[in-house]
Amino acid sequence: MPDHRAVPARADCVLRALVDRHAAEMPDKPFVVLQDGGRLTYGALRDEVRSAARGLQDLGVSQGDPVLVWLPNGIDGLRLWFAINYIGAVYVPINTAYRGGILEHVVRNSGAKLMIAHGGLVERLAGTDTAALETLVVLHGSPAPVGGLAVLPAERLVGAGDVLPLERPIEPWDTQSIIYTSGTTGPSKGVLSSYAHLFAMGNALIADGEGVPFLGRDDCFMVNLPMFHVGGTAPSYAMLVKGGAIALLEAFDTASFWTTVKETGTTSVILLGVMATFLVKQPAIPGERETPLKHVIIIPLTAEGVAFRERFGTDTHTLFNMSEVSCPLIAELNPAVVATCGRPRKGVEVRLVDAHDCAVAPGEIGELIIRTDSPWALNHGYNGDAAATARAWRNGWFHTGDAFRIDGAGNYFFVDRFKDSIRRRGENVSSFEVEMEVCSHAAIREAAAVAVPSQFGEDDILVAVSLVEAQSFDPAELLAFLTPRMAHFMVPRYIRVVDELPKTPTRKVEKYLIRQQGVTEDTWDREAAGIVVKREKLTS
Incomplete structure (x- = not known):
């Protein structure tokens, strides 16, 4: 050794x-x-x-x-x-x-x-x-x-x-x-x-x-x-x-x-x-x-x-x-x-x-x-x-x-680059963890989650996705897939489909470009679609 x-x-x-x-x-x-x-x-x-x-x-x-x-x-x-x-x-x-x-x-x-x-x-x-x-x-x-x-x-x-x-x-x-x-x-x-x-x-x-x-x-x-x-x-x-x-x-x-x-x-x-x-x-x-x-x-x-x-x-x-x-x-x-x-x-x-x-x-x-x-x-x-x-x-x-972050067993988990962090409804959201769940969907090839301004202050979450070839895609279906898999405050409000995510020459996603473009005309909005994601109420 x-x-x-x-x-x-x-x-x-x-x-x-x-x-x-x-x-x-x-x-x-x-x-x-x-x-x-x-x-x-x-x-x-x-x-x-x-x-x-x-x-x-x-x-x-x-x-x-x-x-x-x-x-x-x-x-x-x-x-x-x-x-x-x-x-x-x-x-x-x-x-x-x-x-x-x-x-x-x-x-x-x-x-x-x-x-x-x-x-x-x-x-x-x-x-x-x-x-x-x-x-x-x-x-x-x-x-x-x-x-x-x-x-x-x-x-x-x-x-x-x-x-x-x-x-x-x-x-x-x-x-x-x-x-x-x-x-x-x-x-x-x-x-x-x-x-x-x-x-x-x-x-x-x-x-x-x-x-x-x-x-x-x-x-x-x-x-x-x-x-x-x-x-x-x-x-x-x-x-x-x-x-x-x-x-x-x-x-x-x-x-x-x-x-x-x-x-x-x-x-x-x-x-x-x-x-x-x-x-x-x-x-x-x-x-x-x-x-x-x-x-x-x-x-x-x-x-x-x-x-x-x-x-x-x-x-x-x-x-x-x-x-x-x-x-x-x-x-x-x-x-x-x-x-x-x-x-x-x-x-x-x-x-x-x-x-x-x-x-x-x-x-x-x-x-x-x-x-x-x-x-x-x-x-x-x-x-x-x-x-x-x-x-x-x-x-x-x-x-x-x-x-x-580190769990009770001593395992380390990458959360985000600090510049990519998202703050929503009083909670810190890891864009990396949102992307991991989104990419678990069979139709998704790549995903990038970013913060966009919310009318209530702090951030809303936009996810830009590119699709696996020949896969059909419905943003509402993706949302239904995500809702039971993540905390309510992590579920994206906006979903935008792109051919390719913008990348640096070393193939890292240029999230700042997605943030700059923001909510474009072709971005799907779950609130405009009448879909509400709420905190689960618990009874004592």
Whole structure:
């Protein structure tokens, strides 16, 4: 068992050491498995990474320099991430959906002089203030002039000769990456992550709350979440640490999911948001339990997530994580309590506090704050934003900005982002809990609950929903479904059907847009329909 109070050794957590060791010990073992049947062994990975690393050095990249990578999931993106870290530079991925102001903000905030981008994205840089950026290397496309940048072909990333010596050894506490948050309420923040932080996150992702791993060298983790997100980087790093494999996909696809699991030998996967719901709501197919998939990490744990195990015969896991932390809450194997995030894992201390960092009373909702036994197991700030860093890291704890509650058994439950809280009829309502119940209806694919102004003060509740394909839908029927399942003050007044919920480039719902639109002409109003939901009267 690892000592959770110590910083991991270089040989155990620094990417360069891991790549070199695995290539020496098992050069013919696959690290990457592709949908088309392609394989990349540890030996070949090291050769490609070292070639690209020398190419980066020839372009002037030095240890500690940030390098922007604007590529979709694939071998190129993985190879360049590893090459950047191999020479001790800082990997700074950009969401492939970014454009306009958010793209300009990330480029400027990163301070990078070099960007590596897919040819299909480069035109978005036109008219953008690229700040310190000097050089652009284009993959999968012909280089074309972009402002005052030196635009180079992909061949420049193939170095001739061995990797040049580093100024000093790469340390566990060195900055490994800058991952940008979604920025739903303001500019995206660049999370500073060390090798020790990513190591802690990856290890916790594939282990129980005591730190005992459920995956190892013989496993293959399907990576269908983007590499510009910890959902893609953490499992990739976890399997690198273990000497296992990843099945690298560009994105999640419901229709091809089970075929891909079988063809790639996938034994584990993260199902984020509604992915598990999509799969559970698909018609049954022959042999759907006869796959190599053994472990599924479902975040958040919905009713469909609980049903996933019974239908598909896998073990299920759930946890709470964000870019800044390292899976501080982990549930027991095969959790049955819907919406639980689990309990603090070994080596992590958490508290629920009020606005002044004082602990809330048992049963009350408070902000989750975190600290760890091991140095560097959490983020070390926000890039170029000292004020945001100070706000998050006050009084010696990292403040998540998330509201949680704890039950009598010690299970933690995510309630809401504080900015999304709803106050109705003197009660605090969790938009997350409303959405969980709404999504239990067979016709609902996704839901977002928001507060809208009430004529009586405080809030009324509006739920925007998108529908499962080919499902009929009656708002009054949904209301009848919800009324016995939730407290009367949680039952929505307004229901609005949309084709798709608005989302950030990292696929988080932009609730502020739904709030801004408010009660539109096509919104159904239960009070206008003559439906009244009242508190149940009890007799003594």
